[in-house]
Amino acid sequence: MTCEEIRDVLGHYVDDEASSALRGQIEAHVAVCFPCSQELDEIRQLAASLAEAPSVTVPSTLWTAIEERLDARSVARSFFFSMLRSRVAMAVAASIVIVIGLGLFSLPWGGDRSQARAATVDFTSLLDGLQHDAVAAFDKFMTQYGAVAATPGEAKRHAPGLSFDLPQTLPGGFELQTVYILRFGDAPGVAGRYERGEEFLGVVFHAPVLKEHFGTHKDRACIMGQHRGHSVPVGDWTLVHLTDATTCHCVLSRLNETTELPAVMSAVVPLSGATTGEPNGHHHDEP
Amino acid sequence: MVDRDLVERCRRGDRKAQHELYASTSDRMYRILFRITGRQEDALDLSQEAYFRAFTRINQFDGRSSFFTWLCRIAVNEALQFLRREGTARTNHETAAAQARTKGGAAHSDTKLDIDAALAELTPEERALLLLRYQEGLDYKAIGEVTDNPPGTVASRLNRARQRLRDLLKKSYGPTEETPVPVHPILRMTSQSAHPSAPVSSSRAQPGAET
Numbered sequence: 001m002t003c004e005e006i007r008d009v010l011g012h013y014v015d016d017e018a019s020s021a022l023r024g025q026i027e028a029h030v031a032v033c034f035p036c037s038q039e040l041d042e043i044r045q046l047a048a049s050l051a052e053a054p055s056v057t058v059p060s061t062l063w064t065a066i067e068e069r070l071d072a073r074s075v076a077r078s079f080f081f082s083m084l085r086s087r088v089a090m091a092v093a094a095s096i097v098i099v100i101g102l103g104l105f106s107l108p109w110g111g112d113r114s115q116a117r118a119a120t121v122d123f124t125s126l127l128d129g130l131q132h133d134a135v136a137a138f139d140k141f142m143t144q145y146g147a148v149a150a151t152p153g154e155a156k157r158h159a160p161g162l163s164f165d166l167p168q169t170l171p172g173g174f175e176l177q178t179v180y181i182l183r184f185g186d187a188p189g190v191a192g193r194y195e196r197g198e199e200f201l202g203v204v205f206h207a208p209v210l211k212e213h214f215g216t217h218k219d220r221a222c223i224m225g226q227h228r229g230h231s232v233p234v235g236d237w238t239l240v241h242l243t244d245a246t247t248c249h250c251v252l253s254r255l256n257e258t259t260e261l262p263a264v265m266s267a268v269v270p271l272s273g274a275t276t277g278e279p280n281g282h283h284h285d286e287p
Numbered sequence: 288m289v290d291r292d293l294v295e296r297c298r299r300g301d302r303k304a305q306h307e308l309y310a311s312t313s314d315r316m317y318r319i320l321f322r323i324t325g326r327q328e329d330a331l332d333l334s335q336e337a338y339f340r341a342f343t344r345i346n347q348f349d350g351r352s353s354f355f356t357w358l359c360r361i362a363v364n365e366a367l368q369f370l371r372r373e374g375t376a377r378t379n380h381e382t383a384a385a386q387a388r389t390k391g392g393a394a395h396s397d398t399k400l401d402i403d404a405a406l407a408e409l410t411p412e413e414r415a416l417l418l419l420r421y422q423e424g425l426d427y428k429a430i431g432e433v434t435d436n437p438p439g440t441v442a443s444r445l446n447r448a449r450q451r452l453r454d455l456l457k458k459s460y461g462p463t464e465e466t467p468v469p470v471h472p473i474l475r476m477t478s479q480s481a482h483p484s485a486p487v488s489s490s491r492a493q494p495g496a497e498t
Contacts, residue, residue: 017426050422066338
């Protein structure tokens with residue numbers, strides 16, 4: 001073997017990945033070739049230096065954080081499955097969810113129209129595509145606002161001013177697939193993609209002062225419990241918006257607004273800041 | 288090697304078993320994520336995500352690789368995606384500076400600091416490969432399982448990464464106008480006057496040895 005060929009496989013030799021035949025050839029070569037033996041020593045020294053791992057201490061908060069997420073997932077799943085097990089239990093649970101919803105959605109709808117900034121959330125492409133392929137429409141909307149996949153922790157850091165939760169499992173059994181961070185003009189936004197089998201559900205969080213545009217689709221007020229939001233129905237899909245002081249929580253789904261959506265909304269709207277309802281502060285363009 | 292019973296208990300959601308798996312792997316997992324990202328807060332965030340994903344998808348673990356290799360696959364891919372997303376938001380110099388800060392100076396030799404500064408100049412993929420091999424001791428097959436590459440590809444990419452790291456170390460110890468040619472301890476052998484009949488010994492080029 002030439003020096004060049006030997007040098008190509010010295011890494012294999014140091015890593016103990018060379019066959020015994022190759023090892024023999026390498027050892028015979030470096031025994032008589034000083035430059036190649038130098039090269040071998042360099043690689044060994046480099047490997048030894050890299051193996052010298054820095055001493056780091058795993059923060060004690062790590063296991064606590066993992067356990068909390070696992071617990072939250074267990075609670076959501078057991079809630080869903082217990083609802084499925086009994087129709088009676090389901091009725092009771094639905095009542096509880098609605099009651100919780102009443103508390104949760106007593107959110108301030110207030111907002112100063114003068115706060116509206118130039119950035120507009122344009123839902124037109126999303127709404128237009130729903131009848132054909134909801135997932136593709138959601139993806140297109142994500143692309144439109146430069147969405148990139150992120151971890152829930154990154155999403156929180158990306159949009160510290162927004163109040164939202166992205167649980168791993170939503171009531172009803174929707175599993176979180178992807179978290180996105182995106183931007184609406186200068187304002188940060190966050191989105192999430194959920195699936196239940198083949199069924200898709202999307203959530204988008206953005207600042208309430210942004211304007212919304214729905215193209216030719218009709219926006220209507222909706223009541224969830226006794227609380228006002230607004231929704232845009234397209235076929236059997238609905239884009240529902242509920243807004244608190246800092247965040248508009250948008251949920252795109254085929255769920256029933258009375259029996260299913262309140263539980264989902266309660267899972268993505270943090271419990272803090274619930275107060276008595278006031279007029280919705282959204283500003284959206286008329287079709 | 289994690290025993291099958293422990294994994295089986297994790298599949299049933301046994302929290303004690305999950306903690307046992309966590310306790311037996313978290314030092315290595317956190318350390319490699321810290322060294323790939325260069326920031327403790329990122330390592331913490333990514334570790335949390337990796338364990339959460341592993342425990343909630345443990346039914347996908349088929350036992351053909353070790354649990355640690357499987358966990359590494361989740362964690363390293365998550366870290367590489369994270370760093371790609373960060374893109375230019377963070378420069379290599381910031382990574383190197385963060386790593387140097389965390390090491391606490393005097394407790395580590397200059398060589399160690401240089402190695403980590405040079406590591407920070409590599410791509411995250413190259414950094415991950417070198418750390419999986421030399422810090423964690425994974426063989427080419429296991430690294431292939433983590434990175435989804437055949438062992439041959441792992442070997443050639445490791446060769447490239449190793450060479451890039453050596454070039455960077457040589458460059459950082461290259462000559463300047465004011466100073467004579469300093470030589471990185473690891474590379475001192477190359478500046479010695481070569482003797483063709485010198486015996487091969489891995490102990491000749493100890494870091495810090497004077498020429």
